[in-house]
Every structure is written in C-alpha cells, then in structure tokens.
Amino acid sequence: MEKYEEFTKGFISACKDILTKNELDNMALGAIVITIELASRFLGDHITGDKYFRIHRENHNLDRARCQIRLAQDMLKKYDAMCDIVRKYS
Template sequence: HDTKARFQTFREAVKKDVCGRAAKVQKEIEFVLAHEEVANIFSDLQEKGELPLRVTHNDTKLNNIMIDNRTGKGICVIDLDTVMPGLAMNDFGDSIRFGASTAAEDEQDLSKVSCSMELFEIYVKGFLEGCAGRLTPREVELLPMGAKVMTFECGMRFLTDYLEGDHYFKIHREEHNLDRCRTQFKLVEDMERKWDTMQQIVKKYQ
C-alpha cells in the first residue's frame, strides 16, 4: 500500500489516456488530484521516522476471515500471501473501507453509500483491544486517517484501472471499475463529513 506511488501511477494513466476515457471522468480525476495530500501523508511520516513498520495482512476484508457457521465466531485469518511489512493504520483502514460501508463496493446508487459510525466504533474497540497496547499513540491517533487513506487509495486504483482498460480488477459489466471508484470516493467524502466523530470515537478507546 504505497499510496504515494499509486498516485504517480494514476497521474501517468491520466496523461497517457490509452483508452480515451479521461474526458468523461474529469470529476473523478479532479477528486484524486485534490487529495494528493492524503496520498502522501503516510509516506512522509515514515520518512520522518514517526511510523513503525509492522507485520501486516494488507487485505483485511471481512471475507478473508474464516467464520464458524455454527457459532458465528472467527476461526482464523486467511489469504496470507499478502502478509509483509506495512503500517497498522492501513490494515485498520482497509477493514473500515470494506466493513463499515453501508453498501456494496460496486453499488451504483450512491445515495446508499456511507460510512457507518456504529460499525466504525465496534471495529475501533475490537482492533484496539486486539492490539493490546502495542500500537504507539501516534498510530492510534492516525487510525481515522488510515480509513481515509485506504478508501482513497482503493478508489484511485479502480479509476486508474478504468483509465487503463480494466486490465487488473475483474469486471462484470461496462464501467464496473468506475462504479467501484465512485463508491470509494463517496465514502471518503462521508468520512470527511464525519471526521470529528471518527476522531472522538478513537479517543474514547485510546
């Protein structure tokens, strides 16, 4: 999850515009460009030595947890090929992006898309309890930013793939990646509206 590098890849995709699709997605392109600071924040903090590398999963979606059908309890984490050094905030953020959204990742009706503060709070509580004091105060403080960064990064990747001809993410309909991109950007906007609440929730369990 090198969001800074992903941003540069996106800019190249816009510049080359190999499929001639950039003109019809100017709103989405402008959204990414306006959020360059979000793309850079964790890389910049790492360079300053403020963020430690952790062993991270890097694809912390709910469907990468094996759950017992009878008890409803988690058994283990799966899909371990993505495990590598990374940032705790990114693992947290990817979970929120996927698990606290009120709609499917490819929902076309954006009025259904928001970041549930109820689910966000449940996950913050469980995540911090699971980490059992191992995170630094700076890492905990940046958990909301992790949610925003990972959601933004994913939307940017969907948009990049759309501009490049849908060669990475599997699609099942025309403009599928564009629909995915729009849900992620809607989530980012919703997080920005609820930013104070997200920070207050984290402080509650810090």
C-alpha cells in the same frame, strides 16, 4: 459509523499493547486515506482496461471509484466523530 466503531473497538482491543500514540492519533485519517487510495486504484484500473480488478459489467471499476470517493467524502464530514471513537477505546 456503527461499523467503524465496532471495527475500532475490536482492532484497538486486539492491538492495544503494540499501537503507538501516533498510530492511534492517525487511525481515523488512515481509514480515509485508504479509501481514497482504493478509489484511485479502481479508477486507474478502469483507465487501463480493467486488467487488475475483476469486473462484471461495463464501467464497474469506474462506479467502484465513485463510490469510494463518496465514502471518503462522508468520512471527512464525520472525521471528528471518528477521532472521538478512537479516543473512546484507546
């Protein structure tokens, strides 16, 4: 959460004049969605033979997908706190 808060603070500070209310309202959800998207990309690459993401060991992309899914699950639990952080800086 500390890293999310620092990112959010810096991002909103740098973009505050161009971000819409809708973008700010969906910023926390966007972080979760992009994490799930990356999980699906890692899993898809694993299934199709590891041709896109470089791997360093067997099942590397599968493990990456699992880690991203766990991260998204954790973020979902902290969604309300993430929204509070966005509101704090916007």
